[in-house]
Amino acid sequence: MMGDRIESDSAMRSSVPSVSVIIPTYARPIYLRDALSSIMQQDLSQTEYEVIVVDNKPTGEVERIIASLEESGPIRYLPETETGLHHARHAGARVARGEILVYVDDDVLMPEEWLYWMTRHFADPQVGCVGGKVVGAWEVDPPAWFDQFDEGHLSLLDLGDEPMELCLPTCVWGCNMAVRRTALFQVGGFNPDAFGDRRDIWMRGDGECGLQYRLYHAGYRVIYEPRAWLYHRISASRLAPQQLYRRLFDQGISDSYARVREIQHLPLMRLRLLKHSAHCFTTACRHYARTLGRAGDWVRARADAHYWYAMGQHQLRAALDKSLREHVLRESYL
Template sequence: MIAVSVIVPTLNRAALLAGCLESLARQDFPVESFEVLVVDNGSTDATAALSEQAMRESGIANFRSLLEPEPGLLSGRHRGALEAKGDLLVFVDDDILAEPGWLSALAGAFDDPRVHLAGGPSVGRFAVEPPPWFAHFQREDPWGSSCPALSLIHMGEERRLVEPHFVWGLNYAVRRRTLFDLGGFHPDCIPARLQHFQGDGETGLSLKIAEQGHLCVYEPKALVQHCIPASRLTLDAFRARFFYQGVCDSYTAIRRLGAVPTPPAAGELLSRSLAAHHGPGREELELAHIHQGYAEGYLFHNAAVSHSPALLDWVLRKDYFDYALPRLEAEA
């Protein structure tokens, strides 16, 4: 019987996917009790051949590869959830390496029926030494350390209850019933040309889990390494990441209000981004153009939704299990 479904959306990252699948094949979890679903989001590299090879050689007893051409991470996540056989759904990114005891630790967190969501640490596996300015984007808090721009988080060595927003999408375990009852994920990782369809990903689901009062667990043994290539450690890459975060936050604000709010001034948005990274000291001012990306993303999305009733309808959808992107007026 399948107890756990591990869902791995992927797009044109065959080399990284290979490492991810190898780590999943090394899990100490009973092989007959979990499945791995690779959801190929229309790759043009060697992903399809690699998935076929993995099915033959990995030793994973239950392995499926699915083709889902609709662009965006949402489609990969929801196609995987709709196809999954497990009662526990574990979503990972294709660029993680899971420790051998990772799946056992995550599944163990759900022995308590009150727990609906669980995650664990994500530590960086850097292809090159991070540049000196990278320290600006690392947070040290009483609960631990994080770098949201690269989805890195560590909250200590003890299992404990946490707020759901501390579980991030690269290492995200949720009860199947909970995911469907609460409407699933929101749009995420939309291609740049379709960025107006971007949403807040797993954040929306986590907010609903919190509203329901469901318990969420941080499990330190459910550790993954997040592979960070040199291309993600550039100023341009961080600016693009902050633009994306601005879009996400605009989407969240519109859904919260049920309408498009008057946008904050660009200076206010810049200050908001700076304050989230230790305040406006000398280093922050030198990196202000990265934080300006956040303001530009927020204002871009706010303006796009303001001018399109169809796009507003998309943002305010009850759920996205029909995840096909709509055709807007300008595209007709």
């Protein structure tokens, strides 16, 4: 039986296309060295995969980190000065030699077998995307009030311990996902996501979820593979209330972006956006009122107020600003 399993795994590996691991980074070198060391210790031969670091705010520091890891294996450095996570992801895809593009954040750590499990499903040509479990590596214990929040707000993901094919609207997170390169370019790439410069925040979109929706509609399979798990490091600063307010604010913009795209073909679209913005502002006020004179769930209530305020603002801006509306409704961001 063991011999059959080894033979099956060997056959599976031989049919998996070459792989490019892409790490976008923006002014956050603290964890990057550990992430790269972890990636370079995979149980696949280094001839089977390449590593590309896309520096979205080049200062020279990331280059020095890569140079210091030269003995671990070849790491390609790519500066990308156009800010935005989707720009960095696409820059990596354009220069990648592999047919399978594996995206991770710069603050992750993975076991040695992670890359094997992340790529094995691509032997099926209908598989367009695979995502793995994301486990929190907590640097401090979360505060008591954090149980009011979904761990997805920290990009953690646990859909169980069995591989499964997903369907709309379920998505895997971009900090631990792989996509077939031909499929990525076929459907128009990632939607906008995080921007390092907060002045560009209203240009944000729904990132990897928008990509997966288009993959679903194009007929590709999206797979959850829990054995392709990794640790996502959660610092104390990310558990501060202000950081969660910002995360919910950003999510409000992302959800507004998705709604604008969803209703674009309906009549009186701009009027619908204006009416929904008023609903969002009213809801934000109601949540903020919950924070007055209450000690229990005030962090959650204030975070919800940030979410609805941001959604209302984005809906209003999309209704009134033609250039923002055109940005949201682009067919491709490649």
